[in-house]
Each structure stands twice: as C-alpha cells, then as structure tokens.
Amino acid sequence: MAFQRFEDILVWQKAQNLSVFIYQNFLKSKDFGFRDQITRASVSISNNIAEGFERRTNPDFIRFLYFALASNSEVRSMLYLSQRLKFLDDPTTKELIDKTxxxxxxxYGLIKSMKDQPNS
Structure with a gap:
C-alpha cells in the first residue's frame, strides 16, 4: 500500500470532517434515535477506512472500503430525510450531501486504485 498510516489517507480525513459536521448539526436534535443513527453511520465511514487499512492486505482493505461506501450512503439517505423532516435547512443539507x-x-477512486495494484 502506498500509505504508511491511515491518517495519511485524504478520504479518511474528509470522512472525519464529515462526522464533525454531522455531530455539530445534530447536537441539539431532540430525535435521539435519528441523531444516534446518523452520527453512528458517519463515524463508521472513517472507522471502516482505518480498520481496513490496518488489515494490511488489499482484498481486506477493499472490502472495508465498500463498508465505508455503504455507511456513506446511509448518511446521505438520512440527510435527505432530515431535510424532509425539517431537521436541517436546505443550504446545510446541500453542503453535507455534497460532502458525502x-x-x-x-x-471509488481508492477502490479502483487498490484493485489495479498487482498484489490485489
């Protein structure tokens, strides 16, 4: 792998930033179930990237990147729902969806590059 530490992976950094934005925007939500689900899903993105990286094999890393993709999609779906439920205003929702x-x-780019490596 080209990275020495998962902390060096730009998409991990972006996923961490997304989690911070999610926490900040749902901190005062009174819908505790919704808040818990969206924050857990957002944290799962960067955690799956980190966990897959530490497996130290391309097939395992790729598998966990797909898990991260699924969590990212869950967050995006919940953001659409939060907009419909008026938990967030439209500009904030758009900004967070753009981040996802x-x-x-x-x-997808990282998965493709991992698949293109000869030892995958």
Whole structure:
C-alpha cells in the first residue's frame, strides 16, 4: 500500500470532517434515535477506512472500503430525510450531501486504485 498510516489517507480525513459536521448539526436534535443513527453511520465511514487499512492486505482493505461506501450512503439517505423532516435547512443539507458525494467519489477512486495494484 502506498500509505504508511491511515491518517495519511485524504478520504479518511474528509470522512472525519464529515462526522464533525454531522455531530455539530445534530447536537441539539431532540430525535435521539435519528441523531444516534446518523452520527453512528458517519463515524463508521472513517472507522471502516482505518480498520481496513490496518488489515494490511488489499482484498481486506477493499472490502472495508465498500463498508465505508455503504455507511456513506446511509448518511446521505438520512440527510435527505432530515431535510424532509425539517431537521436541517436546505443550504446545510446541500453542503453535507455534497460532502458525502465527494467522499463517495474518493472511495471509488481508492477502490479502483487498490484493485489495479498487482498484489490485489
């Protein structure tokens, strides 16, 4: 792998930032179930990247990157729902959805580059 530490992976950094934004925007939500689900899903993105990286094999890393993709999609789906439920205003929702779309593209790019490596 080209990275020495998972902390060096840009998509991990972006996923961590997304989690911070999610926590900040749902901190005062009175819907505890919703808040718990979206914050857990957001944290799961960076955690799966880190866990997969530490497995130290390309197939395992790729598998965990797919888990991160699934968590990212869960967050994006919940953001659409939060907008419909008026938990967030439209500009904030758009900003957070844009962040999930950026993470999506980066994860797919990382998966592709891992699959293209000869030892995968």
């Amino acid at each position: 779309n950026e993470i999506l593209k980066m994860l």
